Amino acid sequence: MDNLLSEGLNLMVFGMGFVFVFLTLLVFSTGVMSKLVNKYAPASEPKPQRSKSNPKVQSAGAGAKNDELIAVMTAAVHKYRS
Amino acid sequence: MDNLLSEGLNLMVFGMGFVFVFLTLLVFSTGVMSKLVNKYAPASEPKPQRSKSNPKVQSAGAGAKNDELIAVMTAAVHKYRS
């Protein structure tokens, strides 16, 4: 019984301590990693996605139409897959 | 031999009997279930499916065009997936 209590306490103290130590190290390592990456391998500007298809599409019709197209397509795809 | 015959007959009589008993009970239970459902939880009107996308689509073009769109898309999806 007493043993169970001490085991439980041990587990709580060391367990919680270890979780904090581990995540603290992770915060630190992640920070270092991010700093190194942004220093030595900075990301190019985040590209607006699908920039290649957009012009094409936009030349072909108004934006509203595209939304609609995509809605229909999504529905069709959904239907197809389910 | 004789044993085999009696075993076979037994299997036939009791087997076929049991199948009928079971399915009769299933007919009965299903009927009760359906009656209870339609009494206490009647279905709302069966909704016309995809009612939300239809108006959008219809405002954008004739029905014929949609069929065509969906045909092309289905082909494209099919191609993509295979």
Next chain:
Amino acid sequence: MDNLLSEGLNLMVFGMGFVFVFLTLLVFSTGVMSKLVNKYAPASEPKPQRSKSNPKVQSAGAGAKNDELIAVMTAAVHKYRS
């Protein structure tokens, strides 16, 4: 040691020999098979694929538009699936 050498040589000679024998027989069998097929079960003209959807699509718009449609759809499908 000597044994290893003779085993290796054996493996090389018989192995390479067998690969050639096998593939030669395969060349021969394949040729016979193709000849028989083209004699007794000649293929009908290779059908232009998706001939059914093309006319429909073409009646609905110029080819350029279809390409564009397919591009958008592929992107949408891709997005949907990933």
Next chain:
Amino acid sequence: MDKLLNLFTASGIYNISAGQALMIAIGLLLLFLAIRKNFEPLLLVPIGFGGILANIPEAGLALSAVENAVHFAKPEVLGMLAGALGVDSTDPQALLHAYKAASHTLHTAATDVALDAGYNNGMLYNFYLVAIASGAAPLIIFMGVGAMTDFGPLLANPKTLFLGAAAQFGIFATIMGAVALTMTGVMDFSIQDAAAIGIIGGADGPTAIYVASLLAPHLLGAIAVAAYSYMALVPLIQPPIMRLLTTEAERKIKMHQLRHVSKTEKILFPLVLLILVALLLPDAAPLLGMFCFGNLMRECGVVDRLSDTAQNALINIVTIFLGLSVGSKLSADKFLDLETLGILVLGVVAFGIGTACGVLMAKIMNKLAGGNAINPLIGSAGVSAVPMAARVSNKLGLEANPQNFLLMHAMGPNVAGVIGSAVAAGVMIKFVG
């Protein structure tokens, strides 16, 4: 030179037996039927191909480690196998016989000897162990079938369940056929064999494989091939029987449009069925439990991704391995046997009797309902063979009356037939398993 001779004496062309050559031809025939005649290709392509693989001489793909060890017959290995199996003789046939009859413990002992001697299970034998001997593959396929099944037509008209019951008489009549063949000394089937053969009449592939794997694994190949072949032949087997037993007037009967069935009913039905199974026939619980589970995933609407997977990736993967595993039972020594012929004959009789009983039951129900409510043609769909049998009903209905669309009406007995044969399977497992 020695090596070359070695290569030749170990080659297929040197070792092939007439039986193996014949079975390879049968495998090619199954592929032809599947690919050109569209005979249930999803199963018969893998089964046919597996049958060819199983008959490649010396490859031993369908043999267990012990069978491979016996095949190569080194005297010291045979001696140790005899010791492990507790038999006196080292005659290969006697060893194989003892191995087949061995208890689990002796089986394991023999396997240990064979593995120690460097022999292994063939690829197809391993597939068989994992897919069929474990019972998993037919059950997973049944789950997928459940996820593909719409019980709407059945729920709209639950009385069609009686048609699904009547058509199962084919199963039990066939059992008596097998018994008769044995009593007249033509063949030698045990009651387990007879029950497993009867299930062909259930016209349901996974049920047939599941029952055969439990009751008569040595007949599994012939039973599966018969079941799938006859299911593919339903459009040929059923129409003459249906025409014989119905009048033109009956075939013209138009049925009322089915009522709308609510989502809630569809969700509750698999649970009602499951609870009936739980209360009445626990031995049908694996089959019908997985079936109901698949159907509940389909209808409940909140686990669509699981239902999708059960209907696609998972059932496809399992089908590939199930088919190859069934094919492994088409090895010449197991398949080329008078019994196979008996199974093929009994199987087609089972289909015929089931069809006839379904039609007759429909006629009775029609009489009781006033004579103009139920088209007897839908009775034949009670054998299952989903959805082929329902299409046959529809086709004959249209022949009699071009405005008479029976398809949806026949789907009720059609899915009822699946339940009916699973119940029959449970009864047989209970009584003779």
Next chain:
Amino acid sequence: MDKLLNLFTASGIYNISAGQALMIAIGLLLLFLAIRKNFEPLLLVPIGFGGILANIPEAGLALSAVENAVHFAKPEVLGMLAGALGVDSTDPQALLHAYKAASHTLHTAATDVALDAGYNNGMLYNFYLVAIASGAAPLIIFMGVGAMTDFGPLLANPKTLFLGAAAQFGIFATIMGAVALTMTGVMDFSIQDAAAIGIIGGADGPTAIYVASLLAPHLLGAIAVAAYSYMALVPLIQPPIMRLLTTEAERKIKMHQLRHVSKTEKILFPLVLLILVALLLPDAAPLLGMFCFGNLMRECGVVDRLSDTAQNALINIVTIFLGLSVGSKLSADKFLDLETLGILVLGVVAFGIGTACGVLMAKIMNKLAGGNAINPLIGSAGVSAVPMAARVSNKLGLEANPQNFLLMHAMGPNVAGVIGSAVAAGVMIKFVG
């Protein structure tokens, strides 16, 4: 007549115990909650259905071959089992007790006896062996979860990892709760049981199942049901605690927009995490290794087809069998126990404490950061329960200030909570496993 009696005495309705009937009702309740109330349906539909299957009388779907042999209690089989397990008594309860405590070798010996006597593992028991006892299913699901997780918000603000750490206090406090219940004599939990119960507070299903399968397999059913149920109840459990511990002004705090995180950072993060695990806590390597592997497949951009499969077909297949396997632990004799009640109570306490600690930690961090940088509402997301807990944070934020969108800010602590509970799991496996 004999057969008919036989059929009846073997039927469920003749044999059903009150416990089994109750458990079937509980299975139906879980299905109702999953389907109608949308309680984590992807897991609770299979678990609930598996629970019903496990309680079908006489079917023995959730029992091992030995348990089935004991259930049918033929004297000679019981005698041989007693011999194999090395016990004197042939009393069924004593045999089951010895079987549960048996070493691997004795377990195998007993299984051999049962198989020799013709008894087999039930279907669900086999699923359990393959999916859970092997450890595979929770790990594969964790890989899929990794492939679905976007660490972008966490990388933009790594300090939110502290929130994920603080919320794990629920786990360890619950262990003390279980210890207290045992010391006061109310229940009887070992330290392993206590640790496994505590992990419910981690609010992460696969982690809970993995830990329970290692530390306390007999409690697995209750722990999994509690974990998934409370995850579904997060929108009810958390808000009162969050409102109690925060002021209106704090809830109104708007947080800075998160910086853009580059692809390279996202690729490197799972590797950084993996190496930390490798260096500090090898016992968390299976869980976090598979999680990082899934995430790397997602982010690296060159194995999209593997990542797709990990997120779809594979995780769906595994979820089906994991759910059914967990359901197999809901058999009446294992689930209906005072301990289950204790687990349910302790579980909700764990959720509450975890939520509170997360919020308090966020308040402290906000104070340290000047009092207007971190909205304490995001602290509660540290329990994990992805993405439900983050949505709750967002909802309460919007209540306080309709322009206050906390969702992305709460995703950081939310995924941090997954890492945190996996680390806690590793520590517990190390110390008491």
Next chain:
Amino acid sequence: MDKLLNLFTASGIYNISAGQALMIAIGLLLLFLAIRKNFEPLLLVPIGFGGILANIPEAGLALSAVENAVHFAKPEVLGMLAGALGVDSTDPQALLHAYKAASHTLHTAATDVALDAGYNNGMLYNFYLVAIASGAAPLIIFMGVGAMTDFGPLLANPKTLFLGAAAQFGIFATIMGAVALTMTGVMDFSIQDAAAIGIIGGADGPTAIYVASLLAPHLLGAIAVAAYSYMALVPLIQPPIMRLLTTEAERKIKMHQLRHVSKTEKILFPLVLLILVALLLPDAAPLLGMFCFGNLMRECGVVDRLSDTAQNALINIVTIFLGLSVGSKLSADKFLDLETLGILVLGVVAFGIGTACGVLMAKIMNKLAGGNAINPLIGSAGVSAVPMAARVSNKLGLEANPQNFLLMHAMGPNVAGVIGSAVAAGVMIKFVG
């Protein structure tokens, strides 16, 4: 305090060996090559990640239960292991040595001891058992590759099969290289090792893994890494050899457009190939059987859903576990060895010789055909490495003549190379397996 010390002495940072650190670095290098340099990422991402996991100190993920038991080296457990394995010493190295050489029965006995003592197989070891030791994963991948392969170009010009034959000389020459290294005392390879190393020259991943798992499982890691790395390096390894052996005029040769190949021919080809295998080389039946099965599913047109699954969900699932399992063989004690260096060197030689022989054979065939019919550049594609090697042929053709599109012409020898190396694999399994 005790616990804290315990935690530290069990941590990776306290236990890591130089070898493990180096192997983790090699794992990271493989990931870098796969992700940034696009080296066969579908395999090298899982292999590299698995390699890191396998080297996490104290986690024992790649170790069997017995190896884990020996690692922790409790005297009484070592004693029992010595008893089970029938050795006198309880020295860990001696035990491991005896364990590796043990027969199936002794292996099982040792495993029982380890399991009784509470040790378990590591996660990756279990993956290895299921995916590779069973032989299943390479075969299933081969089925998927078959389902992805179009034999049209080969059927249009079956003589390109000779190119696929010639390029296999790399395999057999490499065997002699390994023999030479052993005879000069530099390394110590058995004939089985030599054969397994030679198969790297087959330039076909699943074939290499299958052969290595049968003939030399202890070299599997190095062989698989070499095979996939060199396949990725084909665009660097082949061009210099191709330029050296061909004249500018030869590289400019334009080939005739390929004839149209009918559907029936494509359906019959896998069956023709299968029957040749059955008649001539049963030992190649598993590999080529599954390959032909996949191709038949693709071409027959009636089982598209099975073919789709074989090409997508199934092959992806298997690839994930195959890769992790191969990675499990990159543990420091198995990989860091002089032999690995030898394998890497021999592997690149094999690729070079195979390329050269393919080109030379194409030159001979061109001469025999009049000197202007066959561009020798397509010979190099005979090594397989589909479709990379065909693209290299195409690229060099375009360099010599911008209108010279060789891609389709090179696809014939390319897929012929797959068949060729599977045949070579069969011969080697037959002779030295």
